[in-house]
Amino acid sequence: MKVKPDTGWRDLPCGGVIVEPGSAAEYPTGDWRTYRPTRDENKCTNCLLCWICCPDSSIMVEDGRIIGIDYKHCKGCGICAQVCPPKIKAIMMVEEERSSSSKGPM
Amino acid sequence: MGKVVALEGNQAAALAMRQINPDVVAAYPITPQTEVVQEFSQFVADGLVDTELIAVESEHSAMSACIGASASGARVMTATSANGMALMWEVLYIAASARLPIVMALVNRALPGNINIHCDHSDSMGARDSGWLQLFSENSQEVYDNLIQAVRIAEHLDVRLPVMVCYDGFIISHAVECLEVLEDDIVRNFIGELEPVNPLLDTDRFITYGPLDLYDFYFEHKRQQMEVYPTAKQVIVGIGKEFGSLAGREYGLYEGYLLDDAELAIVTLGSSAGTAKEAVDHLRSDGLPVGMLKLRCFRPFPNTEIAQVLSRPKAIAVLDRSVSFGGFGGPLFTEIRSAMFENETSPHLLNYIYGLGGRDIDVEDIEGVYKDLQRVVDTGNVERIINYVGLRG
Known part of the structure; x- marks a missing residue:
């Protein structure tokens, strides 16, 4: 049974259980964010400390290199910016309103 | 068996x-x-x-x-x-x-x-x-x-x-x-x-x-x-x-005891239903039209069934073995009263709180409740809606 945001009470699984494993990925926790991590590719050394520490697995990595941030799920906790080595400082937290692409789909 | x-x-x-x-x-x-x-x-x-x-x-x-x-x-x-x-x-x-x-x-x-x-x-x-x-x-x-x-x-x-x-x-x-x-x-x-x-x-x-x-x-x-x-x-x-x-023992949501032709009824839960049956037998032998409704199922609450089965009595006493502090009567009373609102008849509905903390209730106590109901029917006057049984004054 596929539960969608507009599923009515009659069609929900009994007892409030979730019967689709991994469905948390469909929950856009990114819209909770007030500060957005922005990463400077030129400064980043791909040490992957942010990837290890991100509680929402929102640092996207391919072949050992960071390819971007998953803004659909990133809640803007700022841990990535905090653990980015002080000499590098590749990740800055920017208020959503001031970020160039804060509106619209993530 | x-x-x-x-x-x-x-x-x-x-x-x-x-x-x-x-x-x-x-x-x-x-x-x-x-x-x-x-x-x-x-x-x-x-x-x-x-x-x-x-x-x-x-x-x-x-x-x-x-x-x-x-x-x-x-x-x-x-x-x-x-x-x-x-x-x-x-x-x-x-x-x-x-x-x-x-x-x-x-x-x-x-x-x-x-x-x-x-x-x-x-x-x-x-x-x-x-x-x-x-x-x-x-x-x-x-x-x-x-x-x-x-x-x-x-x-x-x-x-x-x-x-x-x-x-x-x-x-x-x-x-x-x-x-x-x-x-x-x-x-x-x-x-x-x-x-x-x-x-x-x-x-x-x-x-x-x-x-x-x-x-x-x-x-x-x-x-x-x-x-x-x-x-x-x-x-x-x-x-x-x-x-x-x-x-050989059938169960429903409730059990009525001599309720079909009763004009005075008591509603109760648990062991006091046995005591009430004894009181009903005594008073019936004196010719009083009394009956008893024992609720077996409190949740879900059989509201329509109760309203139907209690449509005949002219006066009803709901016995509550607990209180709802600050509420209007005990929990059983408020639910029964609410269920009865759908009926066209409106009998006198009284609440009797009894037995808190293990205080005993006996046959005479319950006979006293029936006699109260009889008085209410005779005089048309309800002195108090919320009453207490076996309580020192």
Whole structure:
């Protein structure tokens, strides 16, 4: 049974259980964010400390290199910016309103 | 059909549990329930059941363990009283919301202020909104019969809700009564095998129980749960009939005693129904048109059925063995009064609070209530709507 945001009470699984494993990925926790991590590719050394520490697995990595941030799920906790080595400082937290692409789909 | 044995109410409950042979029992002892767990532990130690008995450190853990075991697909039972159930409070709601068919013997005891271990219904009434089904028992026979039926009701695929079987502390739990018990295999055939729904131990299907459920789905889940209680009423009646054909004792949502032509009626729960029957017999022999309604099923509340069965009496007294502080009368009174609002007739409806903290109520007390009702009908005058029985002035 596929539960969608507009599923009515009659069609929900009994007892409030979730019967689709991994469905948390469909929950856009990114819209909770007030500060957005922005990463400077030129400064980043791909040490992957942010990837290890991100509680929402929102640092996207391919072949050992960071390819971007998953803004659909990133809640803007700022841990990535905090653990980015002080000499590098590749990740800055920017208020959503001031970020160039804060509106619209993530 | 069965054989007649003399047992205390708690022993009758433990015997039913032995015959049900649940997969898991997690319980913590508390007066007056202790004997249930003690007797059942002996059955476990003697190898008479296959049950995994979890001796927990509190009732909160008892109910939590029951929830885990039930979600994993096990048939689960427990027992408690008063403060013990109060300590289960938050998890009671979770058991019902997750639709887990746990069966619990609740040995009714006052939920104090000032230490009291004796009977009243404040414990079950506090849990009336938790989502559990609540069956009340008049005597040990009903404790035994209700527990066996409760397994079927709880596990019915159209219900899937936890059930508490309530019976009066000490008055039933510690009194020896004769009851008719069924053979072990008859009980086991009647309850059958548990058909687990969404068991956590099914490694081919991954299920999450109790996830975060915020404003976008929580309301729908509660509405969905509301829908099951009218169905539960039908299931309770159906299983009560089936049990009747098996044991010769049929059960419904309520039992009327000489109610059909009664003009004065008492509504009550639990052991005082037996006392009221005695009072009805006395007064009937004096020619008074009295009758009694014993509510077996408090949750779901049979509002339409009650309104119908109480449409004839001119005056009705609702007996409450608990109070709702700051409310208008006891919990049973307010619900009965609300149910009666749909009727075209409007009888005099009085509330009698009795028996708090184990205060005895006897046949004369109940006869006194009927005589009050007679006076109300004769004079048309209700002096007080909320009254107290057996209270020093």
